[in-house]
Amino acid sequence: MTDHADPRPVEVAPLKSDGSLAGFLLLRNWPQDTVAWAKLLVLTVRMAAVPGLLPSSTVFRVADGIGADIHPGAVGIIMACGPVAGEGALHAGDLAHPQPPGLLVLHPPASTIAALKGYDTASGCVFLPGLPHLGLDHRAAWVQADREGTITQLVSKGEVDPYSDADTAALASLMAA
Numbered sequence: 370m371t372d373h374a375d376p377r378p379v380e381v382a383p384l385k386s387d388g389s390l391a392g393f394l395l396l397r398n399w400p401q402d403t404v405a406w407a408k409l410l411v412l413t414v415r416m417a418a419v420p421g422l423l424p425s426s427t428v429f430r431v432a433d434g435i436g437a438d439i440h441p442g443a444v445g446i447i448m449a450c451g452p453v454a455g456e457g458a459l460h461a462g463d464l465a466h467p468q469p470p471g472l473l474v475l476h477p478p479a480s481t482i483a484a485l486k487g488y489d490t491a492s493g494c495v496f497l498p499g500l501p502h503l504g505l506d507h508r509a510a511w512v513q514a515d516r517e518g519t520i521t522q523l524v525s526k527g528e529v530d531p532y533s534d535a536d537t538a539a540l541a542s543l544m545a546a
Contacts, residue, residue: 379405380442381412390422390475392429395445399433403497407510407525410473410495413447417475418491418516426453426480428543430464431471447473453539461542471497472540484513484522491515492522494536496529498544509537 380396393413400406417423433445451459453474464472473495481492490513497508507529513522531541 379409381409382440383416384448385422388421389424390416390427390449392446392448394440394443395447396440396442397444399444403508403510403525403527406471406495406497406508407512407523410493410510410512411514411520411523413473413475414491414493414512414514415516415518417477417493418489418514420478420516423475423477423491425455426474426476427451428453428459428464428540429473429475430469431473433470459543462545464543465545468498468544471495472543474536474540478515481513488513488515488519488521490519490521494534494540496531496537496540498531498541507531507537507541509534511536 377398379398379400382394384392384394400409428450429447430450431447435443435446451457473493475493476491478489478491481490483490492513494511499507506527508527509529510525514520529537531537
């Protein structure tokens with residue numbers, strides 16, 4: 370995945386634990402803008418579409434500056450934090466300290482209402498919190514895709530009101546202090 374502002378590619382490696390999707394390792398370069406994060410989200414949603422890899426809707430926390438001791442060239446990690454609902458579900462404020470540079474939520478096909486009939490899609494949202502009082506807006510992207518790579522929905526935008534969408538509202542509440 371290449372970021373148009375920086376020709377160095379952002380490489381993504383999925384991480385599994387006990388047969389389930391546990392996160393993603395970011396290698397070589399950090400996504401520089403909302404479009405680059407949307408491209409990364411496409412890859413993560415395609416993984417969520419693989420049958421059995423993501424058992425339920427799950428929140429993932431973005432962390433940067435993890436260092437090469439994890440893996441040569443690693444610049445960040447996206448780790449599963451917990452399910453959206455049910456046993457072990459996250460609650461408001463659970464991910465407030467330290468506040469992450471972003472959160473993702475991935476929904477497997479069983480938890481996604483497909484944007485196009487005939488496609489068994491997974492979906493996801495990345496929320497990049499801003500500091501509105503300093504003029505830095507909230508940004509987000511939403512994707513639906515199937516495991517073969519067909520993207521049925523892709524939206525990327527800035528100046529997001531986190532409470533205008535269920536996914537961004539849930540993610541913002543997890544970061545609320």
